[in-house]
Amino acid sequence: MNFTQRMRGIVQTIAIVLSLAVPVMFAVSAADARIGGGGSSGSRGSRTFSAPPSTSTAPNAAQPFNRTMTQPGSPGMGTAAGAGAAKGGFFNRPGMGMLGGLAAGFLGAGLLGMLFGGGMFGGLGGLSSIFGLILQIGLIIIVVKLAMNWWQRRNATASAYAGPSGTGPTAGPTTGAGPLASFRSGSGFGLGSGSAPLEIGPSDYEAFERLLGEIQAAWSNEDVNKLHTLATPEMVSYFTEDLAKNKAEGDVNKVSDVKLLQGDLAEAWREGDTDYASVAMRFSLVDKTVERTTGRLVAGSEQPIEATEVWTFVRPRGASWELSAIQQA
Template sequence: MNFTQRASGMMKAFAIVLSLALPLMFAVSAADARVGGGSSYGSRGSRTFSAPPVTNTAPNAARPIDRTMTQPGRPNAGAPASGGFFNRPGMGMLGGLAAGFLGAGLLGMLFGGGLFGGLGGLSSIIGLVLQIGLIVLLVRFAMSWWQRRNAPAYAAGPAPTPGPAAAQANPRSGLGFGSASNAPPLEITPSDYEAFEHLLGNIQTAWSNEDVNTLHTLATPEMVSYFTEDLRANDARGVVNKVSNVKLLQGDLAEAWREGNTDYATVALRYSLIDKTVERAGGRVVEGGDQPQEVTDVWTFARRGGGKWELSAIQQT
């Protein structure tokens, strides 16, 4: 009897720890430091699901975009993606059912009801473990099936062959950008590179100040929606991410192209910055520090109708 009560108490304690740890883990993963830290999201038009070419600045392949409003075969279409483990893009009702299943089971354990019944003896505990395992297997199977059903084809078509004028173009801005790794069908001028560098610094500053209004002038509405999600996650944790001393060290063009009246340019950026996360109440540093660190990202910029460039996507390397 004592063994059964002790085992039941251990299972309840495990349920409490798990119920508290899961939200914290998901919140931390959704609120990485600096803009785009740890995540790849946004849209690159019809090339959203194709990896950009590697460059001297970013010799490793960029990670596939995992949060986007673009659906395969439908550039610039789709619904906003939400964060969280069970609310990934494409999960929909399936994710909600999985989360509800797990939440209901944990609450049942907390209040002594078990997942589907009581913990009246050792057999109930064994049954509970089997039930948990069964649910995990079913959820993993369902998630795997759903991801396969909605998985895009990550195959890019052959790149356009540049003309003689493009092959001779070797733009340098004098602002940290080197020669283009691929001669693009869309000409990128030194003033464009200057705009990219300014956007790098201005976006990081607006992020650090949690200035969503300014972010709306620097990035696409889709990107601002992701920034807002991450800023809210930081607020829920009671922290604020402070980024300063952003300096471009090296950059080069991966590819540039035009779709309709929209121009796209994907650029590899290596830059240094001071990146730290502090408590809102008191200012204690909880992540990062005052030492500069180097970061390499791949950013895609979009320009519609001959207007100004906006950040359209960020990919990690």
């Protein structure tokens, strides 16, 4: 009987895991073929292993990089960023210390108890006291509160908005003729957090929008030389790898009608003589893959789709902006 109950618990746990994993598997298998392949690639300087703040354009946390040449603790990486990435996980966040380790242990033991049919607190018999139950509940409450406080602090800096209206210091940038057209129409870039230490002006937003279109066009034309003028060598290496894969499969990805619908600044900062800007962008495009020889449609369609991504741009002093990272939002 106990064995049957345990097996039932294991089956239920596997079913829950599969119910969460299958949608992700479908999302990956159906990933758009546009530049970047629907993944997250590149580097954000010392903030490579820190998620950019959320914005109204991209309210969800950006995905961590699955392709990056930046290593935790490498030169140029901030100590906090490198250490945080090396530790990883919520229970290893600064300030958690021994409490985090204890809480993780109790939670792990409780989850194992659920898995094998003993209940969340099935192992309390060995403690011979109700004190064990109180201790576990107390630790779980503390962990939940710490998680909520951390989440609130993380989102406190994400008061960005995009749209045609605004007052005070967060109002949209203006030119001599009034607000930029993109703000008047409610599309294009709005301003993100007003606390960015690096000033990002109208000309910068225009450069970001231009790069969005030019990079997609160069990708569609398989123009690697052009990509070298628009993106960092790291990003071009990923694009070249993806293009080679398409060629090996006899396909070509065609992207057209790229239009920025909404965008705002997630964060901007300076490291030495290099400027960085992470920008959330929601855009529409026609994304299709065809056979290289026959032109037969393999994936995608002629109908526009929408995508939301966080693009990070880098600009050495005296140079122009280049794409240095793409993250899915």
